[in-house]
Amino acid sequence: VEMKDYVRSILDSVDSGLATLDVRGRLVTANAAFPRILDLPKSPSTSSIREVLIPIPDDSFIESFEGMVLKSSADFQADPNILAKNRKVRTLHRYELPLHSLGNEHRILQLRVHPLISGDSLLGTVLVIDDLTSLKQIERRMFETEKWVSLGRLAASVAHEIRNPLVAIRSLVEMIGEEVTGELVNHVKVVLGEVHRLNSVVEQLLQVSKPEKTEFREASIEEILDELLLLIRHEAVRQKVTIKKVGPGLKIIAKIDPEKIKQAFLNIILNGIQAMPNGGTITILLRESQFPLEGNGGIVQNSRNGTKKWVVVEFIDEGDGIAPENLSRIFDPFFTTKPRGTGLGLAISKKIVDIHNGLITIDSQKGIGTCVRISLPCDLH
Numbered sequence: 348v349e350m351k352d353y354v355r356s357i358l359d360s361v362d363s364g365l366a367t368l369d370v371r372g373r374l375v376t377a378n379a380a381f382p383r384i385l386d387l388p389k390s391p392s393t394s395s396i397r398e399v400l401i402p403i404p405d406d407s408f409i410e411s412f413e414g415m416v417l418k419s420s421a422d423f424q425a426d427p428n429i430l431a432k433n434r435k436v437r438t439l440h441r442y443e444l445p446l447h448s449l450g451n452e453h454r455i456l457q458l459r460v461h462p463l464i465s466g467d468s469l470l471g472t473v474l475v476i477d478d479l480t481s482l483k484q485i486e487r488r489m490f491e492t493e494k495w496v497s498l499g500r501l502a503a504s505v506a507h508e509i510r511n512p513l514v515a516i517r518s519l520v521e522m523i524g525e526e527v528t529g530e531l532v533n534h535v536k537v538v539l540g541e542v543h544r545l546n547s548v549v550e551q552l553l554q555v556s557k558p559e560k561t562e563f564r565e566a567s568i569e570e571i572l573d574e575l576l577l578l579i580r581h582e583a584v585r586q587k588v589t590i591k592k593v594g595p596g597l598k599i600i601a602k603i604d605p606e607k608i609k610q611a612f613l614n615i616i617l618n619g620i621q622a623m624p625n626g627g628t629i630t631i632l633l634r635e636s637q638f639p640l641e642g643n644g645g646i647v648q649n650s651r652n653g654t655k656k657w658v659v660v661e662f663i664d665e666g667d668g669i670a671p672e673n674l675s676r677i678f679d680p681f682f683t684t685k686p687r688g689t690g691l692g693l694a695i696s697k698k699i700v701d702i703h704n705g706l707i708t709i710d711s712q713k714g715i716g717t718c719v720r721i722s723l724p725c726d727l728h
Contacts, residue, residue, distance in 0.1 A: 364476035419460035506552040587626030594633035601725030611699040614692035622666025632661040669711035
């Protein structure tokens with residue numbers, strides 16, 4: 348009995364979820380982490396794996412999990428060499444699968460299935476479950492950082508090569524403009540307009556290439572939005588776009604770089620205005636949350652610096668929406684579907700949000716509109 352309790356203590360001390368199944372696929376044992384990782388309301392009893400998983404409000408997860416376990420078990424039983432004494436590596440099946448658990452929290456779990464062997468007998472399978480959500484977030488951030496470093500070097504080189512000739516072109520065209528008359532005056536204006544547009548692209552490239560120097564201080568998210576709406580008012584009126592802010596009166600204070608956050612918000616609002624060439628409405632929804640929110644309002648695991656309070660700002664337009672095949676690339680630098688777009692606005696916004704340990708996601712339906720959602724860690728007062 349003492350040895351049994353000792354083994355149980357060891358298993359319950361492990362962070363990974365551990366469980367054993369017999370050859371019929373029925374649960375035999377499980378450690379304390381197994382139900383915790385799966386968000387099961389209590390320790391599972393001896394039953395089939397499907398019965399164990401029934402409390403999980405994610406049918407696709409249950410189907411995938413059960414299918415993976417049963418397939419692995421069948422493969423083990425069909426392997427004539429599974430019990431070979433001279434096998435250096437035991438058969439192992441490894442899977443990754445998403446879980447939408449209680450509270451609509453989105454996580455990534457890894458499932459490893461091992462054969463359970465004793466002497467000359469295959470007794471069943473051993474399941475090992477780990478929560479990879481935090482690791483995946485770190486990997487994604489490392490990838491984004493490396494991408495921006497490489498892009499920054501390229502952008503700086505290209506921008507400087509373009510900027511000097513642009514200055515010369517603009518100066519010469521301005522001189523020519525002082526000497527021409529008639530229709531040529533309009534031609535000069537067109538050239539100067541295009542030079543100005545190209546110079547704007549160069550400025551954006553330089554912004555991408557600059558090392559980020561952030562000046563964090565406590566600031567009101569609502570005040571930033573109010574300043575921004577004042578700044579953008581004339582452009583919105585010119586484009587026949589109405590901007591509504593919902594959720595005023597929330598005194599949400601966050602430790603941020605106000606100018607950078609303002610730039611991130613501005614890029615998104617300008618995108619929304621450009622998405623409605625015939626006018627429309629942009630709704631800005633400001634609210635508080637205990638979790639960062641991702642696509643369709645789903646919750647992501649709250650693992651970023653232990654933050655428990657978040658501000659969520661949603662920018663909802665009535666434009667044509669984004670095609671499903673483009674959604675996965677929407678934050679890629681230089682990706683754009685606009686004839687005169689640079690593809691840097693959303694990329695810069697995402698970079699700014701990442702610097703603030705926040706989350707930016709997009710929901711969009713073709714022909715209906717787009718919602719850009721930003722979640723930032725904050726203090727709520």
